[in-house]
Amino acid sequence: MSDQLHHLIKMINQISTNLDHGDKHKAAEAVAAHIKKFWARSMKQQIIEYEDIDGSELNQVSRLAVAQLKELRQAS
Known part of the structure; x- marks a missing residue:
C-alpha cells in the first residue's frame, strides 16, 4: 500500500469518527x-x-461514505 493511500485511509477514518454522533447513515452522508x-x-x-479491492482498514462509516461516493459518480 502506498503512503498516499495509507494517508487517505487515515483521513477518511478521522473524518468519519469526527462526524459520527450515533446515526451511521447520516454521518456517512456528511463524510x-x-x-x-x-x-x-x-x-x-x-x-x-x-x-x-480490499477496504479492510476503513471503518463502518467510511465504507458507507465510499459507497455513497460510488453512487454519486454513477448518477453523474
Missing part, C-alpha cells in the same frame, strides 16, 4: 459530502478503488 467537496478527483478515485 461523502465533505469528500466530494474537498478531495481531488484522484483522491476520491483511490479511496473508491481501495474499497473495491
Whole structure:
C-alpha cells in the first residue's frame, strides 16, 4: 500500500469518527459530502478503488461514505 493511500485511509477514518454522533447513515452522508467537496478527483478515485479491492482498514462509516461516493459518480 502506498503512503498516499495509507494517508487517505487515515483521513477518511478521522473524518468519519469526527462526524459520527450515533446515526451511521447520516454521518456517512456528511463524510461523502465533505469528500466530494474537498478531495481531488484522484483522491476520491483511490479511496473508491481501495474499497473495491480490499477496504479492510476503513471503518463502518467510511465504507458507507465510499459507497455513497460510488453512487454519486454513477448518477453523474
